Amino acid sequence: MSTRLVDPRSHAALTPGPWWRRVEWSSTLWILFLLVPFSIVVLADGLSASRRACGLVGVTSFAAVYAWAISTSPPWHSVPPDASLSEQLAPLLPGLVPMALTTALSLPGLGWATGYYLPFLYAFILFTTPARTGLPVVVAANACALWAALMLTPTAEAMWTILGSACATPTIIFARIGDERSRRRLAAEEELNVVRQRERIGRDVHDILGHSLTVLTLKAQVARRLVGRDPEAAVRELDEIISLARSSLADVRATVTRLRTPDLASQVEASRTALRAAEVTVSLEGDPQAVPSGQRDTLAWALRETTTNVVRHAGAGHVRITLAPGLLRVADDGVGLGGAVPGNGLSGLRQRVEAVEGSLSVTSPDPGTGRGTLVEVRLP
Structure with missing residues (x-):
């Protein structure tokens, strides 16, 4: 059995709502810098109509392809730690291939000014692959670009165009490293918060049980002394013991319920482990950290229940789990409900x-596969 973790930024597939919510705006807004090569094509002297058209269409197409690719490609933190080199690079192809084609389309109109595309290509590679893969690839590609600028460019203007674009690479690398450090810091803070919450609840349980058991012990001793000489008083003490025990049990249950509330990220791992044990292949789309904190408890409960149903009843060989803000979708290829009514869970x-x-x-x-069951939870 194999478990493949895939975490697309594909807001088109994952995020409900209007189209503008599905775009990775923080990365896409950089396409405004492509107005420079666009203006170069518009203002260039001596270009034929066909070459000018190729340049304009190429720049526009490259901008659109980059916006689509950066918004839909799996981000670096979704790649499993044990992924092979081919598994790390394969998700890049759907984005790199059309970007390469639009770059080729731009060449007749832009010429060496297509070097303005280099920062976009480097950013796409760095932010969709682990640092151990993306950094060497980008550094090597940038070294080739610098060599080409110094050795192959026919004019000083062309040389400085390539050099200027290549010199933007360190900024992109630092941004990528900063992104990784930020995610690690947030993950550590969240883990520390979970530990603190569990310690606090543990103290609550201790305080409740310590106080309640002490009072129950004292009242039981009083009732024992009163059994022989004042049975009615002993009965009153026993009634108070029963009432106190019920109240304490309710307090403990409420506290334990808070303790048992699953963390979404932890539940994702628990679900993967449970399905692996049941020899079920898992595809996971989405990042638990991208789900707003107010929605995580509910989606964690939903994922726990659907995982239990798949393991116990579905007879599935593959499960596809999709996570996004306000959305959990679990689809299996099992036997389906077969007209049965959903159970109490x-x-x-x-x-x-x-x-x-x-x-x-x-x-x-x-509906997507014609078999199995699809469970979908949507939150406002």
């Missing part, structure tokens, strides 16, 4: 989801 999950104004849908067979 899904009914309880529906109540939990609707309590936060969300919706739960269970579709069998899955």
